[in-house]
Amino acid sequence: MTISPSITSPERRPIALRLAGLLPWLFAVVVVGYAMVVGGYAATVVSFALIYAVFVTGLNLFMGFAAQVSFGQNAFAAIGGYGSAVLTATYGWSPLPAMVIGIAAAVMAAAIVGFPTLRLKGHYLAMGTLAIGLITYEITVEWQSLTQGYLGISGIPPFGIGAYEVTSDRGQLVMLSLVVAACAFAAARIRRSRFGRALSAVAGSEEAATALGIDVSRYKLMAFLLSAGFAALAGSLFVHVVGYVSPEVFGLHMVIVTFTMLYVGGIGTVAGPLVGALIVSLLPETFRAFKDYQDLAYGAALILLLIYAPRGLASLFAPRGRS
Amino acid sequence: MKQTFWATSLVASVAMAGISPAIAQETYKIGVSAGLTGYAATVDRAWRDGVELAAAAVNAKGGVMGRKIQVIVEDNRSEPQEAVTVYRKMLSSDKVDVFVSGCVSAGNFAAAGLLLRAKVPMMLCSILPQQAEHLPWAFTTLPPAGFEVEKRLEYLKEKTQIRKIAVLHDPTPYANLQKGVAERNAAKFGIEVVSVDQYKQDDADLSVQISKARAAGAGAILKIGLGGTTLTAAKNIKQLGADMLLLTSLEDLAVFGPVSEVLGDKFFFVASPSQVYEALPEGGLKTGIKAFLDPWREKFKDRDPNWASRGWDGVMLTVAAIEKAKSLEGEKVRDAYETLSGFQGTTGVYNFRPDLHQGITENPFVLATIAAGKVKVVQ
Amino acid sequence: MSSAVAARTEASAAAPGSARPILAATGLSARYGHVEALHGVDIRIGEGELVAVLGPNGAGKSTLLRAIMGLSANSGEVAFRGELLPRSDAVAVATRGIVLVPEGRGLFPPMSVADNLELGAYRLRDKAEFNRRRERVLTLFPRLKERLGQAAGSMSGGEQQMLALGRALMAGPKLLLLDEPSLGLAPRVTGEILETLGLLNREGLAIVLVEQKAPLALELANRVYLLSLGRIVAELNPRDITSHDDLAQHYFA
Ligand SMILES: Nc1ncnc2c1ncn2[C@@H]1O[C@H](COP(=O)(O)OP(=O)(O)OP(=O)(O)O)[C@@H](O)[C@H]1O
Ligand SMILES: [Mg+2]
Numbered sequence: 001m002t003i004s005p006s007i008t009s010p011e012r013r014p015i016a017l018r019l020a021g022l023l024p025w026l027f028a029v030v031v032v033g034y035a036m037v038v039g040g041y042a043a044t045v046v047s048f049a050l051i052y053a054v055f056v057t058g059l060n061l062f063m064g065f066a067a068q069v070s071f072g073q074n075a076f077a078a079i080g081g082y083g084s085a086v087l088t089a090t091y092g093w094s095p096l097p098a099m100v101i102g103i104a105a106a107v108m109a110a111a112i113v114g115f116p117t118l119r120l121k122g123h124y125l126a127m128g129t130l131a132i133g134l135i136t137y138e139i140t141v142e143w144q145s146l147t148q149g150y151l152g153i154s155g156i157p158p159f160g161i162g163a164y165e166v167t168s169d170r171g172q173l174v175m176l177s178l179v180v181a182a183c184a185f186a187a188a189r190i191r192r193s194r195f196g197r198a199l200s201a202v203a204g205s206e207e208a209a210t211a212l213g214i215d216v217s218r219y220k221l222m223a224f225l226l227s228a229g230f231a232a233l234a235g236s237l238f239v240h241v242v243g244y245v246s247p248e249v250f251g252l253h254m255v256i257v258t259f260t261m262l263y264v265g266g267i268g269t270v271a272g273p274l275v276g277a278l279i280v281s282l283l284p285e286t287f288r289a290f291k292d293y294q295d296l297a298y299g300a301a302l303i304l305l306l307i308y309a310p311r312g313l314a315s316l317f318a319p320r321g322r323s
Numbered sequence: 324m325k326q327t328f329w330a331t332s333l334v335a336s337v338a339m340a341g342i343s344p345a346i347a348q349e350t351y352k353i354g355v356s357a358g359l360t361g362y363a364a365t366v367d368r369a370w371r372d373g374v375e376l377a378a379a380a381v382n383a384k385g386g387v388m389g390r391k392i393q394v395i396v397e398d399n400r401s402e403p404q405e406a407v408t409v410y411r412k413m414l415s416s417d418k419v420d421v422f423v424s425g426c427v428s429a430g431n432f433a434a435a436g437l438l439l440r441a442k443v444p445m446m447l448c449s450i451l452p453q454q455a456e457h458l459p460w461a462f463t464t465l466p467p468a469g470f471e472v473e474k475r476l477e478y479l480k481e482k483t484q485i486r487k488i489a490v491l492h493d494p495t496p497y498a499n500l501q502k503g504v505a506e507r508n509a510a511k512f513g514i515e516v517v518s519v520d521q522y523k524q525d526d527a528d529l530s531v532q533i534s535k536a537r538a539a540g541a542g543a544i545l546k547i548g549l550g551g552t553t554l555t556a557a558k559n560i561k562q563l564g565a566d567m568l569l570l571t572s573l574e575d576l577a578v579f580g581p582v583s584e585v586l587g588d589k590f591f592f593v594a595s596p597s598q599v600y601e602a603l604p605e606g607g608l609k610t611g612i613k614a615f616l617d618p619w620r621e622k623f624k625d626r627d628p629n630w631a632s633r634g635w636d637g638v639m640l641t642v643a644a645i646e647k648a649k650s651l652e653g654e655k656v657r658d659a660y661e662t663l664s665g666f667q668g669t670t671g672v673y674n675f676r677p678d679l680h681q682g683i684t685e686n687p688f689v690l691a692t693i694a695a696g697k698v699k700v701v702q
Numbered sequence: 703m704s705s706a707v708a709a710r711t712e713a714s715a716a717a718p719g720s721a722r723p724i725l726a727a728t729g730l731s732a733r734y735g736h737v738e739a740l741h742g743v744d745i746r747i748g749e750g751e752l753v754a755v756l757g758p759n760g761a762g763k764s765t766l767l768r769a770i771m772g773l774s775a776n777s778g779e780v781a782f783r784g785e786l787l788p789r790s791d792a793v794a795v796a797t798r799g800i801v802l803v804p805e806g807r808g809l810f811p812p813m814s815v816a817d818n819l820e821l822g823a824y825r826l827r828d829k830a831e832f833n834r835r836r837e838r839v840l841t842l843f844p845r846l847k848e849r850l851g852q853a854a855g856s857m858s859g860g861e862q863q864m865l866a867l868g869r870a871l872m873a874g875p876k877l878l879l880l881d882e883p884s885l886g887l888a889p890r891v892t893g894e895i896l897e898t899l900g901l902l903n904r905e906g907l908a909i910v911l912v913e914q915k916a917p918l919a920l921e922l923a924n925r926v927y928l929l930s931l932g933r934i935v936a937e938l939n940p941r942d943i944t945s946h947d948d949l950a951q952h953y954f955a
Contacts, residue, residue, distance in 0.1 A: 040415025
């Protein structure tokens with residue numbers, strides 16, 4: 001494994017602790033491996049979880065690394081998803097270039113929105129991003145000539161390499177696992193980089209960071225753009241894996257689920273988004289047999305997690321926590 | 324460290340337990356993907372109850388081809404991605420034989436590709452998928468979008484002097500389809516659509532749209548869409564003192580009492596046969612509804628029977644298809660669905676064809692109003 | 703203590719404020735919302751000078767330092783080595799070599815000591831120079847060297863103040879603005895830190911030291927500004943202040 005967990009100075013830590021840091025990754029490998037072997041329903045649940053992991057990894061860059069708040073990341077997932085859907089299903093493009101355009105459009109939208117709002121602080125920014133999410137949702141509903149409103153867009157082709165299309169469960173799981181691994185690797189690199197340290201400084205104290213010559217609003221904007229890019233990638237992956245998109249996919253529901261994933265997994269850690277996405281996707285399925293009590297059991301499980309792992313599951317394995 | 328390992332193993336084992344496949348039994352399994360929570364909850368809970376009621380009735384008579392029907396219901400939360408998950412779960416873990424799924428159209432569309440690959444047909448509450456390759460495996464109990472609209476146009480043409488109308492609709496696919504029909508077909512009834520406006524299901528005021536309709540000279544409003552907005556529209560019409568009729572879509576009867584109190588004899592609604600059972604003439608339709616309505620009323624008293632009755636039809640159509648195919652196999656049942664014709668259901672007669680997967684071909688609806696607290700059929 | 707005293711006598715050989723100013727602020731005002739907390743202040747800091755700013759709570763001392771940095775909404779002119787500084791662009795001010803150690807130190811508590819130090823030299827790209835500065839800081843504060851991997855937030859108050867100072871030095875300051883470095887520290891640690899400040903000043907670093915503990919500041923400073931209610935009420939030579947009463951008189955003048 002080349003991915004290093006949330007450790008900044010591994011050289012001084014005992015081996016046992018370093019191995020403990022690998023546990024979240026081991027957990028992910030076991031779950032994905034299980035889904036790969038069993039296939040079917042498990043594969044669907046884990047595939048969605050992996051797509052969410054991409055989204056939450058981006059959210060974590062902005063909310064965990066830079067300690068900002070955005071309730072509007074679903075907007076960028078929608079732009080990425082609809083970009084892919086419209087360009088492939090309506091205009092017959094192939095998925096990869098459609099995805100690239102979708103991501104570029106989302107990053108541009110994030111720049112337009114982020115440039116003015118990231119100068120705002122605290123709840124203004126949060127409110128601003130919430131508005132972006134709601135407005136984008138409305139647009140996907142209302143702009144029927146492009147999005148077909150609630151009817152949604154069907155017939156979105158799956159990803160492929162040349163003539164080979166990734167349609168099998170296992171193929172999709174492999175593809176998504178590779179994407180998630182690349183995203184986690186990128187997050188780990190970013191965190192260790194000069195840019196990542198600047199983000200940590202911004203997270204610690206904007207004023208202190210400014211006084212050290214760190215251009216706070218520029219870094220916030222960069223983190224925001226990056227997180228929008230991840231969100232758009234997730235949106236695009238979703239539509240190509242499912243083959244269908246409609247506005248509800250990127251609704252407020254997505255905001256709630258991904259926030260839960262981020263906090264359950266461990267905000268600010270590298271492994272947290274993946275662990276959170278897997279756990280939060282698997283838990284409700286685990287309790288499906290409870291029927292009407294499914295939500296109750298799920299809620300109780302979440303509360304237990306927050307009591308026993310208040311800083312997230314991944315932080316259980318990194319004794320110094322955010323460092 | 325101990326705690327850490329404990330946590331990992333707990334989490335892993337819990338996660339695994341949830342997705343282990345169930346043991347197959349010798350029953351015929353009907354899967355229902357329904358929005359038991361979320362925006363479709365009212366409709367889909369009724370649909371599910373209709374499906375379960377029908378399954379119980381079939382089982383009481385010995386089941387189908389010697390097998391008892393087992394209904395497996397999963398909540399898709401009215402969300403497409405949840406629908407994909409529950410369809411997948413019912414396909415691969417429960418090994419469902421057929422789906423008789425609810426009204427969350429986006430969810431049914433999203434899962435249509437899965438069913439195609441699994442060769443499992445679905446009989447739906449919602450409109451049919453839009454993708455041509457998904458169509459062979461999907462059937463619906465839903466009457467064509469035009470029927471609800473045409474019933475209202477017909478009434479206006481035959482019983483009133485009103486020749487200019489306004490259309491008010493929400494953004495759902497079914498409402499959009501109906502709006503399209505109204506725009507295209509009004510002229511056939513000598514009626515002109517003078518304004519078309521969209522509202523949202525949670526709008527608390529529609530007076531802007533209604534003023535606009537009045538200014539355009541509309542004598543009646545065709546409201547297309549469900550929920551509390553019908554009462555809002557009625558109140559706005561009254562507040563504005565507009566002399567207009569309000570003709571609304573098919574809906575839970577419980578919604579209409581308060582509306583009728585506001586607008587009195589200026590309010591009409593489309594009703595399905597099961598909702599006006601008492602007023603129906605004796606005949607095949609009434610008998611068909613009775614088979615459903617007796618056990619329904621026994622169990623649910625005066626709860627609105629409309630959506631449940633189509634859920635009932637969904638199961639009965641499936642049973643008929645199985646018996647016709649003399650097979651429980653997905654592909655054979657699918658083929659048999661396509662040949663079911665003259666099937667008397669609770670919502671009308673179903674005539675499926677290979678090129679027509681929307682079986683209701685004759686308008687089963689009536690137009691009704693509420694007079695002295697009683698539902699009265701006017702057309 | 704003795705070396706700090708020595709520092710004072712040595713540095714005060716120069717006539718107060720006579721050196722070429724490294725920083726000159728004229729008519730510097732600052733607001734919080736609609737409330738003005740600093741009313742047209744003029745100050746000058748000579749090259750190599752250590753200037754103390756004293757004043758009661760709420761006088762505007764912190765506001766003054768923040769205004770110089772361009773952190774708070776402000777108006778007026780600030781010239782650094784004869785060049786006007788852009789207002790409300792703290793990054794530009796920091797880039798010129800003015801470094802603020804804010805009230806409460808502004809450390810990044812979850813980050814390690816090493817990472818905090820590294821962030822001090824954020825704008826420095828030269829690896830060799832980086833290593834040189836780091837070596838220097840760790841020599842000045844050997845205690846930091848033992849705790850490089852420790853989270854900044856888990857250190858004692860004194861160690862944190864050393865880290866704050868060390869991080870500021872990593873930036874290679876030409877002018878150091880210190881806001882109450884002695885806050886909440888035991889006298890012994892305070893002495894150690896002030897001793898280091900004296901040392902740095904003797905090496906030629908210009909320092910503005912905001913302090914509540916007047917006697918300590920007076921021991922080090924070449925010159926003293928008294929700030930009250932957002933105005934400079936007096937500019938003094940520490941040698942002229944012989945007793946506490948003397949100072950108190952100025953406070954309430
Ligand atoms: N963020 C703020 N918002 C509003 N008013 C403020 C803010 N910060 C400071 N003030 C006000 O500005 C004035 C000057 O405050 P400042 O912090 O500069 O005083 P100070 O001299 O540093 O005091 P102390 O010795 O207690 O640190 C005070 O009246 C204070 O209430
Ligand atoms: Mg202060």
